[in-house]
Amino acid sequence: MIVYKTFLKVLNKCKFPIILYSAILLFFAGINMSSNDNTMDFTAEKPNIAVINNDKEEGITKSFLEYLHENTNIKDIKNDEQEIKDALFYREIQYIVYIPEGFSDSFLDGKNPQLEIKSTGEYQSELADMIVERYIKVAKRYRGSTDSDEELFEKIDETLSKKADVEIISKMDTKTITRLTRYFNFSAYSFIAISIYVISTILFIFKSEKINRRTIVGSIDYKKVNAKLLIANSGFCFIIWAIYFICARILIGEVAFSTYGIYFAINSLIFVICTVTLGFFVSHFVKSRNTITALINIIGLGSSFLCGVFVPMEYLPEGVLKIAHVLPAYWFVKNNELIGSTEVFSGDVIKSLVINAAVIIGFTIVFFVGSNIVTKKKMKAE
Amino acid sequence: MENIIEVKNLTKLYKKKKAIDDLSFDVYKGEILGFLGPNGSGKSTTINCILSLLNFNKGNIKIFGREMSPNAYDIKRKIGVVFQDVAVFEELTVYDNIDFFCGLYVSNNNKRKKYIEDAINLVGLQEFKKYYPKQLSGGLLRRLNIACGIAHKPEIIFLDEPTVAVDPQSRNNILEGIKKLRSDGATIIYTTHYMEEVEMICDRVIVLDKGKIIAKGTTDELKYLAKIKEKITVEAKEISNQNLNQIKQLPEVQNISYENGILKISYENEKNNLENIIDFLKNNQIKYRKIYSERPTLNDVFLELTGKELRD
């Protein structure tokens, strides 16, 4: 017990950098959140669209237009090829629907008249697409099941307004999931920095020649003391991991505890195991407290810049990303991005996730083996 | 007398250099054994070999009648070590430092609490429990270093130059503490190159030079080894060369030196030397300010045995 107790006391004296590395993470998570706050707003989520109606404004067409008015921002645009192109290009609208002549009649007849669509392909346009498809799907389901058209429109309307809430929440999740992705990406830096800092500092202090000698003459097997230090160090890093996970829940929301959250958590746990072994490996090369800071800067900041921890991967040059392949943080971030952009965790997605995780585990094994080799060499030198 | 440590033919080489050379000695239960020797004579190396911190090339070490080894935890439990260099956690208070090192031997919390208090009282750090090592003076830091090594109430205590660079107040405190530990029943191996300390507290002395034992025994026994039995110092401004030559011829005089108005005479025997020199001074009408007689010190012994001073 005395080893754990002393571990905590020593750590308590050296806690400032740990708080700092965590504060950076939470600070950026906070910034991230506030910059995304307005997109959280549902009204702002409504896509800007245009409708060119070649049909009469009655029957199903009327009901459809009302629905679009409610769920999108319909911009007034002249039915002019060039003007429509410009509007899409300048992002005045993300999406445009052409309702063909006789759409209502043909639809109510049981046929499937096609709506012509143009879109920018952005997130907002996908949302618009979903909104349109949802109407058609629901309308098709109730078609022919009612006595009058009026009744049909009512039923459609009722179903859609009920479902709308659920749909909105799921759409808002996409945004929060992006935020969660950024948060976990950023945590790579904090995990690397804290693992190296804690493990190197603790071992530097406990394993300094003078203190170590006192430990060796003591009546506890010093291998047990070493084992306890290993447990304490790793344990501490896992506690930090758990705290970050809980912080994600507090700062970003319930999505942290969703399926996405669980995938992120598993991925970051695998990464923490890796940074812990990295910390032990690196600690062998620490000659002074200053070396520790230097190592954190080189490894922590280096990995972060190269692997898209601070800046999303898509903004990084090809060459940089190629180099980044030799760093575990790259695979961690890659997995985060994959999790964040996945709608359904199909077998293919999971396979990719597992492959990336396996690469991280591979690094873990390398650090672990490397650490043991250095320890053995040191023992022989003595 | 009961042998608590037995060292036989211990030899240790660093590369090709012999740091200790065929040492054999015993440590008796309840004594303070002084290890006296100049820098580099092999004191620390001997201790490290006894503690199994160093591999040695030849020899055999028994503690409590049993072979010492790195895994002899039940022997280690009864040993306390105060190393030459201060070894404490900068990040821990005085109290927490002692707590950790004591905790390597004593796992029971209540027992340890009491032991820590005892150690703090012994070295007189009561007012500094909450201090960090950085805030302690050199002397207090040395006391903390000692407290960390002896808090678990060991039966054998090794102290490697615990008073190096320590102010007189702390030195006295430390020496008193060591005597107290002995009276509480501990056996102590005390390493130093201050012969005054050895004369003050040690029951027996082993004199080491270049890794070899050059003398051992009680301080009186050692002093008996010296050819000089008495030293007389006279402070007199003017003594003629003729008079100096005459003094040299006085009975039992072994050697004289006269520098800066201080005359030093060494005698091979202790019979009436003071009387003789006072008579001589009176008869030759030599004026003097002070005259005093001394018994030889261990330094004289060391000087005679090795031809050099114990300390430069």
Ligand SMILES: Nc1ncnc2c1ncn2[C@@H]1O[C@H](COP(=O)(O)OP(=O)(O)OP(=O)(O)O)[C@@H](O)[C@H]1O
């Ligand atoms: N690690 C080492 N490698 C090589 N030589 C060493 C080593 N440690 C000590 N020595 C040599 O062994 C000899 C004995 O050293 P030791 O430290 O035992 O002396 P000491 O009596 O304790 O001296 P001091 O009073 O300075 O503490 C010295 O000549 C020293 O230079």
Ligand SMILES: [Mg+2]
């Ligand atoms: Mg020494």
